[in-house]
Amino acid sequence: MLMLDVLSPLLLLLLFSILLPGYGCRAADIPEDATSEFSVRLYHQLQAAGGQDNIIFSPLSVAVALGMVELGARGASLEEIRQTVGFSHLVPGVEFSLLQNLTTALTDDDAHYVIRFANSLFLQEGVTFNPEFLHLMRKYFRANVETVDFSESSAVAEQINNWVENHTESKIRALLSAEDFSSVTRLTLVNAVYFRGSWKNQFRPENTRTFSFSKDDGSEVQTLMMYQQGDFYYGEFSDGSQEAGGVYQVLEMPYEGEDMSMMIVLPRQEVPLASLEPIIKAPLLEEWANNVKRQKVEVYLPRFKVEQKIDLRNTLQELGIKNIFTSDADLSAMTDGKDLYIGKAVQKAYLEVTEEGAEGAVGSGMIALTRTLVLYPQVMADHPFFFVIRNRRTGSILFMGRVMTPEVIEPSDHDFDSM
Numbered sequence: 358m359l360m361l362d363v364l365s366p367l368l369l370l371l372l373f374s375i376l377l378p379g380y381g382c383r384a385a386d387i388p389e390d391a392t393s394e395f396s397v398r399l400y401h402q403l404q405a406a407g408g409q410d411n412i413i414f415s416p417l418s419v420a421v422a423l424g425m426v427e428l429g430a431r432g433a434s435l436e437e438i439r440q441t442v443g444f445s446h447l448v449p450g451v452e453f454s455l456l457q458n459l460t461t462a463l464t465d466d467d468a469h470y471v472i473r474f475a476n477s478l479f480l481q482e483g484v485t486f487n488p489e490f491l492h493l494m495r496k497y498f499r500a501n502v503e504t505v506d507f508s509e510s511s512a513v514a515e516q517i518n519n520w521v522e523n524h525t526e527s528k529i530r531a532l533l534s535a536e537d538f539s540s541v542t543r544l545t546l547v548n549a550v551y552f553r554g555s556w557k558n559q560f561r562p563e564n565t566r567t568f569s570f571s572k573d574d575g576s577e578v579q580t581l582m583m584y585q586q587g588d589f590y591y592g593e594f595s596d597g598s599q600e601a602g603g604v605y606q607v608l609e610m611p612y613e614g615e616d617m618s619m620m621i622v623l624p625r626q627e628v629p630l631a632s633l634e635p636i637i638k639a640p641l642l643e644e645w646a647n648n649v650k651r652q653k654v655e656v657y658l659p660r661f662k663v664e665q666k667i668d669l670r671n672t673l674q675e676l677g678i679k680n681i682f683t684s685d686a687d688l689s690a691m692t693d694g695k696d697l698y699i700g701k702a703v704q705k706a707y708l709e710v711t712e713e714g715a716e717g718a719v720g721s722g723m724i725a726l727t728r729t730l731v732l733y734p735q736v737m738a739d740h741p742f743f744f745v746i747r748n749r750r751t752g753s754i755l756f757m758g759r760v761m762t763p764e765v766i767e768p769s770d771h772d773f774d775s776m
Contacts, residue, residue, distance in 0.1 A: 373545070373546045392416065392443070392754070393754065395419075395420070395443055399419065399676070400758075403667065411760055412663075413663040413707070415550055415706055416755075417754060418548055423442060423678075426688075428490060428497070430681065433687065434687045437679065457496075457498075462751070469614025470555070470612050470614060471551070475549040476498045476501070477547045478491075478501070479504075479505050479513070480503070480504050482505065485692065490690055507542035507545075508539075508540045514533045517545060518533055525551055525707070526551065528551075528707045552746070552755055552756070555613045556611075557612060558585060558587035558589065560585050560712035568581070571739060572740075573630060578763075579766050581764070582657050584658075586653065586654070588654075589611075589654045590618075591606070591649055591651075591734055591736070592606075592648050593605070593606055596633075604625065605622065605623060606734075609649050610656070611749070617747070617748055617755070619744055620645060620646070622637075622745075623736060630759060634743065642745065642754075652734065656738075657736065657738055659764070660712070662709040662710075662764050664707045666703060666704070666705040668702070670699070681699045683698060686699065708758070738760075742759065
């Protein structure tokens with residue numbers, strides 16, 4: 358069977374390793390404003406540290422992981438998580454049901470796309486964990502629970518890495534090493550999210566051409582540019598000043614079924630993405646989604662592949678979740694004692710965007726890549742852009758990131774004349 362992933366494997370892994378004191382990453386996704394605000398704050402933290410690098414991460418996966426930690430947290434550890442993610446105004450515990458309902462709705466959708474959530478707890482042999490905590494982990498997160506001996510660090514790393522590979526179609530390999538564990542490790546929590554979707558309007562591979570992509574540092578690289586003319590959601594927006602260079606474009610491209618989409622935000626050719634990024638706020642995400650209109654658009658989008666491994670411990674501490682990473686952590690809902698804290702928090706994400714889609718899908722008649730004779734609005738993503746993969750019904754953000762450099766090709770890689 359043809360695997361038609363327009364967003365060829367889109368997936369991500371979130372790992373939290375708890376050492377003798379604690380762990381942290383958090384939940385809930387229903388109050389859209391709270392989740393969106395947390396997502397944007399995460400993005401700005403990564404942007405500040407990222408220089409000219411590509412960015413890819415999953416806000417939803419961070420939310421799921423933090424939710425699992427929150428189940429075991431108490432006192433200041435619990436409140437920091439709720440406050441930072443934006444759920445301190447909710448009745449305690451409501452967010453678990455909200456997150457459960459959200460992930461169930463995503464994974465229960467019929468075959469237009471594939472989203473899989475896989476959560477697992479690896480517990481130290483001989484340590485007694487609260488039965489209620491384990492029950493709630495299974496109830497809300499369908500978490501698999503296994504016991505291991507962390508002193509056998511090489512064997513544990515291999516076991517967890519195999520689990521991750523199996524749940525990400527082998528896109529994330531060798532996430533952990535023996536050095537990540539020691540005799541004081543008590544719990545490792547792993548959360549994997551996998552997404553694969555086919556464009557509703559697919560690109561034809563025969564329309565793909567080599568093209569120059571202008572980076573924000575003024576240099577150019579050669580990449581493979583996909584092209585199509587089709588019906589998409591499109592809008593032009595202004596920040597009301599010159600901070601973002603005036604007018605910028607927003608293009609929303611749905612996947613089959615139209616529940617999931619990729620939203621691309623593109624500044625003008627001469628405006629660096631860094632000028633646009635500061636205006637990105639949670640209300641603006643909603644404004645874009647509510648105001649793009651369906652119309653005929655010419656789309657030039659590079660094939661790209663982005664991968665990133667993120668130290669979430671540092672990022673979450675910057676956002677205000679600090680207690681769970683110290684000896685002051687209170688994860689007493691996991692065990693009877695207060696001797697757990699979070700020693701490691703890592704997220705690794707992978708995203709590949711290609712032409713691939715359902716065979717025989719409607720395509721455009723135009724083939725040549727050209728900037729002339731513009732009959733419809735034209736989105737020319739030949740310079741850095743911001744993107745969001747979201748559920749159009751709930752507003753939840755599965756992936757967020759930016760492309761500063763697409764997949765670079767060398768002249769020797771392809772026979773360009775034949776293309």
